[in-house]
Amino acid sequence: MKLVYVFDAYCGWSHGFSGTLREVVSRHPGLPVEVVSGGLFVGGRRVPIREFGYVQGANAQISELTGAEFGDGYERLIADGSFVMDSEAAARGVAALRRAAPDRAVETAVALQHAFYVDGRSLSDPATYRHVAETAGLDTDAVLGAFGSPETQGAAEADFRRAAELGVTGFPTLLAVDGSRAVPLARGHATTDEVDHRLASLGVARTS
Template sequence: MRLVHVFDAYCGWSHGFAPVLAEVVRRHPGLDMEVVSGGLFTGARRTPIREFGYVQGANAEISERTGAEFGPGYARLIEDGSFVMDSEAAARGVAALRQAAPHRIVELTAALQHAFYVDGLSLSDPATYRVLAETAGLDPDALVRAFTAPETAAAARDDFARAAGLGVRGFPTLLAVAGGRVTVLAVGHAGPDEIDERLAAARAATA
């Protein structure tokens, strides 16, 4: 059995779910974890953030339910309104981080979302990945090269196809996959204890 976390780095609920995911990984160190980018803001949905009028209200709900922090850098992006969230670029960043340190991908994707939702850094900007690498003890030049490489763009497309193939329609979604059986453990938000109960049931069903 493996866990598959389908998220989008530009999804506020995914940002709020990051501490829960970290706790699930801590509780179940023997389970493989696959992190997949879902592609929330692609194509026609890549528009200035001012066009998403629900953002501030949604963020207030996310903070209330999960305790997630939305920092001053991000608040400035909201106030300006011109920033465009591009999930393809963010997925390239996730693919580059996955390539650099696959065993740390949950930690690193949480740091990626912190860079946007707290510091207000663009996930389309190579400089953001340089900062992440320096903070995480990775090779900054190698991470930036990976972010801009054609292979990472292909990996992002593969992620979107993987998410669609799993039938995921909302982010974040946490799945348990064993053979051909897929069990939904969480969609949007759930606590670690709830996830543990569902995971135990999934294991029992496949025993």
């Protein structure tokens, strides 16, 4: 069995779930985790953030419920409403970091969300990936090279297909996957204890 975490780096609820995800991984260090980008803002949804009038209200709700931080850098970035969230670029970034450090995919996915939602760094900007790679002690040249490569473009598209094949329609979604069986552990929001309880019902006990 493994965990499959389907998220979008530009999804506020995914940002809010970061604390739960980190704690679940900490409690179950032997459980592999596959991180998949879902593709929230692609195609016709790749528009200036002002067109999503619910964003500020949703962020306040996310912060209240999860304690997630939405930093001053983020508020400055979106202040005039012109910023465009491009989930295809973000998925390429997730794939580039995942390629550089496959066993740290959760860590780097969470770091990307911090870069956007706290620091106010665009996930379309290669400099963001340089920063995240340097902070994580990864090979920055390898990450930046991968970010713009056709292989990483293919990996992003494969992630979107994988999310669809798993039947995921909202982010974040955390699944327990065993062969062809996928059991939802969290959709949108859940506490660590709630996820643990669902894992226990599948015979997966906490080990840390």
